[in-house]
Amino acid sequence: MKTPIVEVRNISKYFGSVIALNGVSMDLYPSEVMCLLGDNGAGKSTLIKILSGVHRPDEGVYLVEGKEVHFNSPRDALDLGIATVYQDLAMIPLMSVTRNFFLGSELTVGRGLLRRFDVKRAQRIVREELGKMGIDIRDPHQPVGTLSGGERQSVAIARAVYFGAKVLILDEPTSALGVKQAGTVLRYVAQARARGIAVILITHNPHHAYPIGDRFTILKRGRTLGTYTKAELSREEMIRMMSGGEELEKLEEELRAFGDQAARGLANAFHEEELSEWA
Amino acid sequence: MSGAILVWVLLAIVAGERGFLSLRGTANYLQVAAELGILAVAVALLMIGGEFDLSIGSIIGGAGMVIAVLSVQYGWNIWAAIGVSLIVSLVVGALNGLLVVRTKLPSFIITLGSLFIIRGLTIAETRGITGRTQVGGVKHVLGYDSAVKFFASTLKIPDPASSRGLDAAFPISIFWWLLIAGVATYILLRTRPGNWIFGIGGDPHAARNVGVPVDRMKVFLFMATAASAWLVATIQVISSGSADTLRGQYREFYAIIAVVIGGTLLTGGYGSAIGAVFGALTVGMVQQGIIFTGVDSDWFQVILGVMLIIAVLVNNFIRKRAAEAK
The missing domain is CATH 1.20.5 (Single alpha-helices involved in coiled-coils or other helix-helix interfaces)
Incomplete structure (x- = not known):
C-alpha cells in the first residue's frame, strides 16, 4: 500500500464556540485530483487553510508522506511542496506578471549585500513556463491586472507547479470564469496531474468537478459525508449530495x-x- | 517627471530673468528639494508598502533636539549624540511599526498619535532640561568640524550670473538625497525585499500566503522613514548650529505630497523612488521659485494643495489608460 502524500485524521478546528471542522479525515495520493465539495460553511476553506498552514488544527493529526507535521505558517507548507492557489488572493493586480510569479520566492544572484533579484532570468522563465501552458504574455512587465481571469488563475497554477509543488490546492479556481476560460484552467489541472502532482480542487460547480475529479470528498457542517471514487458516485448523486x-x-x-x-x-x-x- | 519639467519650464519663463535659472537659484531650490527628497524617498517605500507615517515631522524635531541637548547641555562628542539620536529614531520607528502591525489599526491613526506624542515629549523634555525650546551653540561642541564634512559641507561653484562674484553653494544634502534615492531604487527593483514591498502594499494577504514576512517588512519600513527624518534633523542641526523643538512641522505632509506627485498610489502597491525624487524636486522648485517670481510666498501653500489634487487626477487618468491598453 502506498503512503498518501497528504493525510489528515480526525481533524477538528474551533473558532470560539463555532465548530468549523469536526473530526474530518481525508487522504490524497500523487497523480490524482481530489474534489472537495460542500455547501457554504461546510468547512472546506477551514480544511484547506489547515492543509496550507494558515490555521493549525485543534485536534487530530496531519501527515505529509507519512510523517506528522505542525505548520506555523504557509511558508512551512510550501517548503514541503504544498502550494495553495486562492480564488481571490491569487495575484496582485498592479504588479507585473514576473514579479507576481516570483513573489516570496525571488530568484537571486550574488551574495551578501550584492544578493539581488535576477530579473532577466525571472522574465525568461516566466515566458517559458507560461508558453508551456499556452499563454503568450506580450510583455512580462505587464501588470497582472490586465490579464483575463482564466489567465490569472493559470499563471498562479504555473507558478505553484514551477516551484515544485507536489500538492496543489486550488480554491474555487473556476468560480468566476466563463465556460471557455474555466476549460483552460481545468485542462491545466489535468496537465499537472499528468506530471504526478496531487491536486485538491475546491469547487461549487459539479460540471467542473465531475469530469476532472478522480475522487470526491463531501463536507457538510464540519463533518465529512465520505470520500467516493468516480465509480462509486454518479454525477446526479454527487450533485444531490453537494447541494x-x-x-x-x-x-x-x-x-x-x-x-x-x-x-x-x-x-x-x-x-x-x-x-x-x-x- | 514630466510634472517637474513642466514646473521648471513655467518658472524659467516667469522667473528666469530674476535668477531662477542662475546657478545660485538652482542651488537654492535643490537644497530645499534635497531635504524634502530624503524624506520623500523613504516615505515612498513605506507608501508603496501600503502605510503612512505622519510622525516624521515630529521625529525631525525630536532627533535634532536629542543631538543638541546631549552635545551642548551634557558636553557629549557630537558623533555620540548623533549616534544616540539615530538609535532613538529607529526605536520610535520600530514602535510605530509594531503598533501598526500588532493592533491592525490604520497607520494613519497610529502615527497621527505619535506625531503629537513625539512633538509634545520633545517640547516638554527640552523645556524641562534646558528651560528653553531652542538650543544653540552646537558649533562649539566636540567633533563638530568633522560632522560638518558629512552633513553640512557645500560644493562652491562661482556663479557667472552674479555681478558681485558670489558662489553658488550646493550642499551635501543633495548628495545624500541622490544616494538614498539610488539605494532605494535598487532595493525596490532589484532585490527580494523590494519585490516584497510591492507585494505587501498591493495585497498583504496574498503576500503573506506566498510566504512574504509582511509584518517584519512593515516594521523595517517605519524604521526607514524614522531614519530619514533623523538624517534630515542631523543635516539641519549641523548646518544651522542649533535645534528647535518645532522643527520639521508639516514635513510629513510635504513628503506625502512629493511622493504622490511622483506617481505613487495612496493605497499602496504601486510607485517609485525616482518618482519621489521628482516630486520633491517639483515641490522644492515651487517653494523657492515662487520667491523669484516676486509673488507673495504666502501663496506657496495654495499652489502646493492645487498641485497635489491635479497630480492625483493626472496620475489616475494615466494609470487607467495604461491598464486598459492591452
Missing part, C-alpha cells in the same frame, strides 16, 4: 405544501365570494 439533497427535497416539499395551501386559500376565497353573491 444538500435532503434539504432541497424538504424545501421542495415545503414549497409544494405552501403552494397547495395558497391554492386552497384562493379556492376558499372564491367559494365565499360565490356564496355572498348568492345571498
Whole structure:
C-alpha cells in the first residue's frame, strides 16, 4: 500500500464556540485530483487553510508522506511542496506578471549585500513556463491586472507547479470564469496531474468537478459525508449530495405544501365570494 | 517627471530673468528639494508598502533636539549624540511599526498619535532640561568640524550670473538625497525585499500566503522613514548650529505630497523612488521659485494643495489608460 502524500485524521478546528471542522479525515495520493465539495460553511476553506498552514488544527493529526507535521505558517507548507492557489488572493493586480510569479520566492544572484533579484532570468522563465501552458504574455512587465481571469488563475497554477509543488490546492479556481476560460484552467489541472502532482480542487460547480475529479470528498457542517471514487458516485448523486439533497427535497416539499395551501386559500376565497353573491 | 519639467519650464519663463535659472537659484531650490527628497524617498517605500507615517515631522524635531541637548547641555562628542539620536529614531520607528502591525489599526491613526506624542515629549523634555525650546551653540561642541564634512559641507561653484562674484553653494544634502534615492531604487527593483514591498502594499494577504514576512517588512519600513527624518534633523542641526523643538512641522505632509506627485498610489502597491525624487524636486522648485517670481510666498501653500489634487487626477487618468491598453 502506498503512503498518501497528504493525510489528515480526525481533524477538528474551533473558532470560539463555532465548530468549523469536526473530526474530518481525508487522504490524497500523487497523480490524482481530489474534489472537495460542500455547501457554504461546510468547512472546506477551514480544511484547506489547515492543509496550507494558515490555521493549525485543534485536534487530530496531519501527515505529509507519512510523517506528522505542525505548520506555523504557509511558508512551512510550501517548503514541503504544498502550494495553495486562492480564488481571490491569487495575484496582485498592479504588479507585473514576473514579479507576481516570483513573489516570496525571488530568484537571486550574488551574495551578501550584492544578493539581488535576477530579473532577466525571472522574465525568461516566466515566458517559458507560461508558453508551456499556452499563454503568450506580450510583455512580462505587464501588470497582472490586465490579464483575463482564466489567465490569472493559470499563471498562479504555473507558478505553484514551477516551484515544485507536489500538492496543489486550488480554491474555487473556476468560480468566476466563463465556460471557455474555466476549460483552460481545468485542462491545466489535468496537465499537472499528468506530471504526478496531487491536486485538491475546491469547487461549487459539479460540471467542473465531475469530469476532472478522480475522487470526491463531501463536507457538510464540519463533518465529512465520505470520500467516493468516480465509480462509486454518479454525477446526479454527487450533485444531490453537494447541494444538500435532503434539504432541497424538504424545501421542495415545503414549497409544494405552501403552494397547495395558497391554492386552497384562493379556492376558499372564491367559494365565499360565490356564496355572498348568492345571498 | 514630466510634472517637474513642466514646473521648471513655467518658472524659467516667469522667473528666469530674476535668477531662477542662475546657478545660485538652482542651488537654492535643490537644497530645499534635497531635504524634502530624503524624506520623500523613504516615505515612498513605506507608501508603496501600503502605510503612512505622519510622525516624521515630529521625529525631525525630536532627533535634532536629542543631538543638541546631549552635545551642548551634557558636553557629549557630537558623533555620540548623533549616534544616540539615530538609535532613538529607529526605536520610535520600530514602535510605530509594531503598533501598526500588532493592533491592525490604520497607520494613519497610529502615527497621527505619535506625531503629537513625539512633538509634545520633545517640547516638554527640552523645556524641562534646558528651560528653553531652542538650543544653540552646537558649533562649539566636540567633533563638530568633522560632522560638518558629512552633513553640512557645500560644493562652491562661482556663479557667472552674479555681478558681485558670489558662489553658488550646493550642499551635501543633495548628495545624500541622490544616494538614498539610488539605494532605494535598487532595493525596490532589484532585490527580494523590494519585490516584497510591492507585494505587501498591493495585497498583504496574498503576500503573506506566498510566504512574504509582511509584518517584519512593515516594521523595517517605519524604521526607514524614522531614519530619514533623523538624517534630515542631523543635516539641519549641523548646518544651522542649533535645534528647535518645532522643527520639521508639516514635513510629513510635504513628503506625502512629493511622493504622490511622483506617481505613487495612496493605497499602496504601486510607485517609485525616482518618482519621489521628482516630486520633491517639483515641490522644492515651487517653494523657492515662487520667491523669484516676486509673488507673495504666502501663496506657496495654495499652489502646493492645487498641485497635489491635479497630480492625483493626472496620475489616475494615466494609470487607467495604461491598464486598459492591452
